Amino acid sequence: MIELTRWETLTPRARTRLIRKLRPPRATVDPERPYAFHHEQERAPDGRLEHVNVVFLTNRECPWTCTMCDLWRHTTTTPVTADQLLRQLDYALEHLPEAEAIKLYNSGSFFDRLAIPPDAYRGIAERLRGYRRIIVESHPALIGPRTLQFQELLEGQLEVALGVECIHPGVLNALNKRLTVADLEQAVAWLHAHHLLIRAFILLKPPFLPAAEALAWTCHTVRWAVTHEIQTIVLIPTRTGNGIMERLEQVGRFTSPTPAEIEAAAAFLFAQPASVRLLDTWDLTRFYTCPDCARRQQARFARMNQTQTWEAPVHCPSCSQL
Ligand code: SF4
Ligand SMILES: [Zn+2]
Structure with missing residues (x-):
């Protein structure tokens, strides 16, 4: 597919069309129910x-x-x-234990008024009384007055998670996020100025770069987040599964992170002086061919996330992968 080899030159509209065309089917969801919820420690x-x-x-x-x-x-x-969103939240909270913090993720931007209507803010805030920290995600372009409106209604402290992804300008453009590094810097400065906490999601090995460069830019992006005093930095191993990523992999424009690359990026992250350093362990097992390694590494990184302390790589008795 010729478009994939010249992806950077396509317009956002052309990329969007192609991304949507290659998608597998959507899951069946119910607007009366959250699509998932769970309890964790962080x-x-x-x-x-x-x-x-x-x-x-x-x-x-x-x-x-x-x-x-x-x-x-x-x-x-x-x-x-x-009303449907409030019923979703009621349903989840009825089934969840008490906690100090809550993540309200919505597969997009909390401050997108067509996703979470501002009419719901007061009802959401009432239901979140007692939580000391509330984490939502947002595209930097939607951070502004609605963010402050929501914070003012909350009893706890708002934390905004930003998809920083990769600060390589060409990659950030090719990710179709319609975002520049300057936009990210502006959003971060605004959040700091309003005393809101910030979480950065960073791609561990973004597409569109040769492997060694992709890893180097993962580290540059982590450094950028540290320099910009972002409190929580989360590395998310880039995965296939949405249609377009498989096609990019087929034409050599993306390779999944290897166990050694995950190890190197995690080591870099854990050497940084950020308040909270996390490697996303959701679906981490997919990156290991040995099931024993997968299980041991997932458990190790989950422990490291909680303790914030580096642990030596595990030695798997079933293989010599690490
Ligand atoms: S990664 Fe992009 S498309 Fe996906 S939720 Fe974030 S802003 Fe939206
Ligand atoms: Zn193994």
């Missing part, structure tokens, strides 16, 4: 190990259509009402 920026509830709200698909994104799979094609 280190907070002030050093406490907190109980955290995580709720994945079902709502309209994010309008950006980024190249590596697979979050659209659990979204609707039409907006969800404020």
Whole structure:
């Protein structure tokens, strides 16, 4: 497919069309129910190990259509009402234990008014009384007055998660995020100026670069986040599964992170002086061919995330992968 070899030269509209064309089917979701929720423990920026509830709200698909994104799979094609969102949150909270923090993720931007109607903010804030930290995600372009409006309604401290992805200008453009490094810097400065906490999601081995460069740019992006005093830095190994990423892999424009590359990026991250350093362990096992390695590494990184302490690589008795 010729478009894949000259991806950078395509317009965002042409990329979006192709990304959507190559998608596997959407999952069936119910606008009355969150599509998932769970409870976990995670280190907070002030050093406490907190109980955290995580709720994945079902709502309209994010309008950006980024190249590596697979979050659209659990979204609707039409907006969800404020009442439906509040019923989703009620349902999740009835089934979750008490916790100090909550992540309200919506497969897009919390401050996208067509995804989370501002009419729902007050009802959401009422339901979140007692939580000391509330984490939502947002595209930097949507951070602004609605962010402050929501923070003012909350009893706890708002933390905004930004998909920083990769600060290589060509890669950031090719990711179809319609975002520049200057936009990211502006969003970060604005969040700091308003005393909001920040979380950065960074791609561990982005597409469109040779392997060694992709790893180097992962590290540059981590350094950028540290320099910009982002409190929580999360490395997310880039994965296939949304249609376009498989095709990019087929034409040599992406290779999945290897266990050694995950190891190198994690070592770099854990050597940084950020308050919270996390390697996303969700679906981590897919990057290991040996099931024993997969299980041991997932458990090790989960422990490291909680303790914030580097552990030596595991030696697997079943293979010599690490
Ligand atoms: S902005 Fe985030 S949720 Fe929206 S398409 Fe891009 S990666 Fe996915
Ligand atoms: Zn093994």
